[in-house]
Amino acid sequence: MKKALIAAGLALLLPHAVLAAELDGRQLAPAWGLPFAGILLSIALAPLLAPSFWHHHYGKVAAAWALAFLLPFAAMFGPGAAGSAFVHALVGEYVPFVILLTALYTVAGGIYIRGNLHGSPKLNTAVLAIGAVLASFMGTTGASMLLVRPLIRANDNRRHKAHVFVFFIFIVSNAGGSLTPLGDPPLFLGFLQGVDFFWTVFHIFPETLFLVGCLLAAFFVLDSWYYHRREEIQRFDPTPDTPAIGFAGARNFWLLAAVIVLVLLSGFWKSAAGFDVAGVRVGLPGLVRDLGLIAVTIVSLRITPAAVHESNQFSWGPMQEVAKLFAGIFLTIIPVIAMLKAGTEGPFGPIVRAVTRPDGSPDPAMYFWASGLLSSFLDNAPTYLVFFNTAGGDAQTLMNALAPTLAAISAGSVFMGANSYIGNAPNLMVKAIAEERGVKMPGFFGYMAWSIAFLIPLFAVMTFLWFR
Template identity: 80%
Template sequence: MKISRRAAPWVAAAGALLPGLCMAADMDGSTLSVLWGVPFAGILLSIALMPLLAPIFWHHHFGKVAAAWGLAFLLPFAITFGPAVAGVSLVHALLAEYIPFVILLTALFTVAGGIFIRGNLHGSPGLNTAILAIGAVLASFMGTTGASMLLIRPLIRANDNRKHVAHVVVFFIFIVSNAGGSLTPLGDPPLFLGFLKGVDFFWTVRHIFQETLFLIGALLAIFFALDSWYYHRREELLKTDPTPDSRSIGFDGKVNFALLGAVVGLVLLSGFWKSPVVFNIAGTEVGLPGIVRDVGLILVTFASLWLTPKQVHEDNQFGWGPMQEVAKLFAGIFLTIIPVIAMLKAGVNGPFGAIVAAVTRPDGSPDPAMYFWATGALSSFLDNAPTYLVFFNTAGGDPAVLMTTLAPTLAAISAGAVFMGANTYIGNAPNLMVKAIAEDRGVKMPSFFGYMLWSGGILVPLFIVMTFIWFR
């Protein structure tokens, strides 16, 4: 653990003011009761049920509900284990996870919101399928969040003369916000963490390309058939198209393409740059590359707001509502998930030991099929990045072995974390952002459980087929 000379006095002062804070050990999840997971379950149920049972209250107070569940965990935790341990956990959740997460999402949301595809694209089944396919390709190179924020607005606008649009957004979440990000570490956070752990940059494209091609190809075929059925119904097309045909097709706010490249470059920089400069803030190590990345992303965000013409934001109907919703809800999720992740990290000795033990065969060898489903099931409801790390470490944690001898196991972990993030709205950050943007544009999206009916009826059967083909 390295602390710069300038930072050392401040860290020492913090340790003097808060005795034991800097010395607090990592939480031992094996000592925790499953009851500590109640606040996390509570916030998930609130997201699922309150928009149905109390929509007006939820619309105006979802931030307060998320904060209440966060406090329902943090206050009893501080009383039980002491303010020092609670403080360490809170600081770690903020500095190591939540703040970088929100900064990156805000940058992508702002930059993508500054790119307007002008003209009137007509949302035919062929065009919609092409946009989803393009988004799937882009997702592995600019991230699922970047591709989602870039394409969701023009896709919704292209279909604003149609009666049924929700299914278009649902398949967009399946393909662009999740499955498309499976080929490089740029695509999805779990793969980026694997890259930081030593997995080769192009390992995933070599080892789960067939699975990705099958999943995306099957989803595109199913979507085209379903969208064609809707499109050819007599009442599907509205009599008047809200988007006029008067403008030629093109891009406004082109400077944001360069800023989007800067975002990708900053994320890559933080992964490749190894710096000995590390600041220890209340038990959480914050490296210089991460600081440079986050400061750079903030500058990119302000640059986009300054350089993007006001008319582009107006044409894009750009607003902060969807970003605020995601930031508030995920603040509660990142806080209440602390004990759940700790219990998972405890492995077979923790409350979730049965789940961890289930991925090992009787002879002690890893079971790729169980790794695929265990990683995927937990990634559907938990943050898929730490879930990936839990099972990465359960499988031995040695990247050299996992990339060779245990390659089927690492492929199963990677595929489960990325693909099954599409099972729920909270499985991956872009899911909830896309839902919020769609609802902001007037699209009546399925409820939390309604969306799971879509994923259960379409994705789960495909995952079962993939299990028998690739993960046996």
């Protein structure tokens, strides 16, 4: 393993010009997607078949699949091409992604909602509704990390509670983040490409209201059924109810505002200043954003009282799991995204052709399902960009003449990130925190059974109503 890591690292020492090579998906065979499929299957099956091994070695498994792509790629296309792909994924995508998630995770973990309410169907539904609203303004990660812990405490005396956090992922960690670029990474990338900040509010608000409303209604009915079963409530409540609700660590709300400002600033601020890292352009606005987010993380850790972290049972375990697994995902996804970007000339040409009508115009329904289904298993941010560019890539045209197509891409990328645990980063974080607190969450395929039962029918109705 050490020799393999050294071999991969040597690629980074090659001259700048060699590293700058662009990966052409037309030159790749579908077999290059096998490492990505392997890491997905590992995430799905290993916790079921070998839970102890997975718990202690998931980082090594992710690294092994990453090397299963990088080393053969370096052997066939040269260390320069492998190094260029590695650096682009690391510097251009993974590091900013992890920095933002870490800042939101840390700041939200420094806010403790005091008191405990009873996890009744009405209360649980209200928390999910509040989370759906917050998600578009503080991000799906921020809203999820803020509300998941008090929701766990409110339901800690109930026997059947996994469904609460499944619907939490559906609503708070995904659907709720569909209205602004602050809500979910795909929309933020669209904002950076020139899509107006409030465009999604005006163009997919009815779809969001329909999806969130139907999910809240379904959850209330299901939770009420569980709640009124005689064996549902345990006699001993680990966290007794208290009438007073308040906040400890409230200074972190100011830091949360700073995160929002930094993200907005990086989108509105246009500057040609920056520098290259092995062929990857690092612009000044992005650099200021990332350094600012690191500073916010450090300040939060220093000003948050230890008692707040103890009350929240704050730990780095969930963040480490997401960071390690997504490192493998971001690397093994490189050839998959390249093959998709190759369009009709690439190995995935049938997928690209499927989203175009016979007359050459884009088919919103197919864009909705194609971007959505790929976002269920690929990272939804680059998937959004692939279909954004497939539809022409011009923000002004997409916002006006092709508005239904852009709405379909936006809705599919955000909504269907809820179809699996790996569709959106907060999904895994919520799962990890809930399991850390003793909630028996469904496995990878078990979770997908929930999403197929509740989400797919709603997506079918949405297609008929808005994306025909």
